[in-house]
Amino acid sequence: MAYTVRRPNLTFWEKLYLPNIVAGLAITFNHLKKMLKGETKVVMQYPEEKWDAQLPEYYRGAPTLVTDEHGRERCVSCQLCEFICPPRAIKITPGSLPTDSKFAKVEKAPQAFDIDMSRCIYCGLCEEVCPEQAIYLRKDYAVTGESRADMVHHKAKLYELGGSMPGLVHKWNPDK
Amino acid sequence: MAVTSQPFEQPDTLTKTQAALQHLAAGNSGASDLLGEKLVLNMGPSHPATHGVLRLVLELDGEVITKATPDVGYLHRGDEKIAENMTYNQFVPYTDRLDYLAPLANNVAYAMAVEKLMGWELPPRGQAIRVICCELARISSHLLGLGAFAMDTGAMTVFLYTFTEREKIYNLCEVISGARFTTSYTRIGGMTRDLQEPFFPMVHKFLDEFIPSLDEVDNLLSRNRIFVDRTKDVGAISKEDAISYGLTGPNLRGSGVDHDLRKKHPYLGYEKYDFDVPIGSAGDCYDRYLCRVEEMRQSVKILRQVLDKLPKGPITVSDPKNLPPAKTEVMTKMEELIHHFILHTEGIKAPPGEVYFAAENPKGELGFYINSKGGGVPHRLKIRAPSFVNLSILPKIVPGHLMSDVVAILGSLDFVMGESDR
Numbered sequence: 001m002a003y004t005v006r007r008p009n010l011t012f013w014e015k016l017y018l019p020n021i022v023a024g025l026a027i028t029f030n031h032l033k034k035m036l037k038g039e040t041k042v043v044m045q046y047p048e049e050k051w052d053a054q055l056p057e058y059y060r061g062a063p064t065l066v067t068d069e070h071g072r073e074r075c076v077s078c079q080l081c082e083f084i085c086p087p088r089a090i091k092i093t094p095g096s097l098p099t100d101s102k103f104a105k106v107e108k109a110p111q112a113f114d115i116d117m118s119r120c121i122y123c124g125l126c127e128e129v130c131p132e133q134a135i136y137l138r139k140d141y142a143v144t145g146e147s148r149a150d151m152v153h154h155k156a157k158l159y160e161l162g163g164s165m166p167g168l169v170h171k172w173n174p175d176k
Numbered sequence: 177m178a179v180t181s182q183p184f185e186q187p188d189t190l191t192k193t194q195a196a197l198q199h200l201a202a203g204n205s206g207a208s209d210l211l212g213e214k215l216v217l218n219m220g221p222s223h224p225a226t227h228g229v230l231r232l233v234l235e236l237d238g239e240v241i242t243k244a245t246p247d248v249g250y251l252h253r254g255d256e257k258i259a260e261n262m263t264y265n266q267f268v269p270y271t272d273r274l275d276y277l278a279p280l281a282n283n284v285a286y287a288m289a290v291e292k293l294m295g296w297e298l299p300p301r302g303q304a305i306r307v308i309c310c311e312l313a314r315i316s317s318h319l320l321g322l323g324a325f326a327m328d329t330g331a332m333t334v335f336l337y338t339f340t341e342r343e344k345i346y347n348l349c350e351v352i353s354g355a356r357f358t359t360s361y362t363r364i365g366g367m368t369r370d371l372q373e374p375f376f377p378m379v380h381k382f383l384d385e386f387i388p389s390l391d392e393v394d395n396l397l398s399r400n401r402i403f404v405d406r407t408k409d410v411g412a413i414s415k416e417d418a419i420s421y422g423l424t425g426p427n428l429r430g431s432g433v434d435h436d437l438r439k440k441h442p443y444l445g446y447e448k449y450d451f452d453v454p455i456g457s458a459g460d461c462y463d464r465y466l467c468r469v470e471e472m473r474q475s476v477k478i479l480r481q482v483l484d485k486l487p488k489g490p491i492t493v494s495d496p497k498n499l500p501p502a503k504t505e506v507m508t509k510m511e512e513l514i515h516h517f518i519l520h521t522e523g524i525k526a527p528p529g530e531v532y533f534a535a536e537n538p539k540g541e542l543g544f545y546i547n548s549k550g551g552g553v554p555h556r557l558k559i560r561a562p563s564f565v566n567l568s569i570l571p572k573i574v575p576g577h578l579m580s581d582v583v584a585i586l587g588s589l590d591f592v593m594g595e596s597d598r
Contacts, residue, residue, distance in 0.1 A: 002434035123269035
């Protein structure tokens with residue numbers, strides 16, 4: 001049902017400016033009082049105080065690469081994240097595993113993996129499509145750099161930010 | 177219906193010039209202001225009251241505006257063209273950046289449009305979650321609209337109080353989607369994740385605290401003579417004008433037209449919820465303000481109803497051919513892995529055809545027109561942005577007002593340029 005909003009008619013007292021200013025000040029001072037008593041807290045003194053503890057597990061911060069429990073590279077450079085990335089921030093150069101690795105014949109690894117953080121929009125599609133659970137959006141949100149080149153996260157940096165994460169991938173598991 | 181604004185009479189420039197010449201001929205000096213010249217004033221594109229990058233070319237006679245030409249397009253990013261070059265799911269993050277004050281509602285409207293093309297309907301829980309998203313976005317957007325409007329008309333405090341409330345909505349967005357601002361929450365056929373447990377106590381706490389806070393804002397503004405003087409009978413839009421200029425949302429309802437897509441063409445099960453549509457009577461800035469305040473109260477009412485009887489069950493449609501398989505399956509099974517790759521590279525298998533879906537967004541009717549030739553990429557995607565259409569009324573209502581009224585009118589129209597220029 002539609003209803004017409006009531007347009008209040010101002011009383012004589014309201015038409016005088018001063019009473020309303022006093023009423024407005026009363027509301028503001030009430031807020032001030034609560035603020036001084038510490039009942040309401042509006043401002044967070046960033047960066048001394050941070051919101052990090054409240055961030056949910058699935059918070060979409062900087063994308064990173066992760067290794068598995070044994071420190072092995074998860075990414076197999078399938079380039080699906082490179083394909084899906086809406087702003088084309090990811091650039092992967094596929095490569096192979098070192099020849100002495102016993103998985104060298106069956107697996108690949110990225111030779112280079114660059115994410116241009118000045119293009120990244122933190123949408124999380126890369127994490128969503130990764131079939132190896134290799135790329136995760138971590139909780140880092142303050143990504144800074146002094147030049148455009150600084151804003152490109154190379155493979156080493158991505159692994160440093162990502163750390164390791166247990167996952168579902170069983171391919172390394174001998175008793176799969 | 178009483179329209180309160182007077183039609184503006186164009187001053188006769190010729191007469192004024194002649195008078196000025198006679199004045200000069202009589203040996204007087206300093207009469208340049210009598211020459212009847214009009215001043216062209218650029219307002220924006222970087223003016224705090226134009227809420228983004230709107231440029232208004234104003235023609236002034238003294239302090240009275242005789243002509244106003246909005247110049248839009250400073251924030252054009254070619255979103256419609258971008259959509260033609262990516263799969264349907266890849267475009268979701270771009271919808272965040274249309275009306276960036278209510279990204280959740282944009283996500284929902286876009287996903288609904290593609291789902292209409294696919295002929296899908298979400299299960300009840302999915303629909304209920306989307307209603308929660310839409311209404312939270314509506315409150316958030318109206319709070320900013322209200323705060324900015326009040327600040328433009330000289331009430332700074334309101335802005336700070338509404339932003340305190342908005343901050344809580346951002347916290348809710350973070351729990352819903354994992355991002356505070358660019359939510360990208362929906363996917364074609366569902367959502368990225370179900371509502372998590374911490375969300376429910378948070379949203380109830382927010383709703384309990386929100387109404388007193390809104391009352392406070394109401395007390396500060398609605399009966400405040402300074403605010404009323406600046407908004408009452410300013411920028412009045414008649415019912416006929418509002419319809420013929422294609423206005424939607426609170427701007428249309430402020431003019432007394434009872435049109436709300438949630439009521440007229442219910443989607444997402446809005447017909448199940450008990451809520452009213454506030455409409456205005458005079459169509460001035462004050463009415464638009466009152467409508468927004470009332471709409472927020474109605475949104476709270478809807479939210480309480482949804483949360484009270486949130487259905488259980490799946491949140492995505494069941495169409496295994498067109499939905500990515502669960503991550504656990506992708507990790508462990510070959511067929512699912514292949515399907516996962518095909519689906520993300522080629523996109524969903526949409527049928528050829530065209531659809532138009534419009535949702536009642538905070539700013540008005542956000543419509544997506546999709547022309548599909550089949551496959552995972554739209555052949556053409558047109559976005560009907562409410563802010564763009566709402567701005568078209570400026571040349572009609574601004575002339576005849578004073579410079580300072582323009583600020584009030586722009587504030588009351590509550591547009592966002594990300595959507596207008598898209």
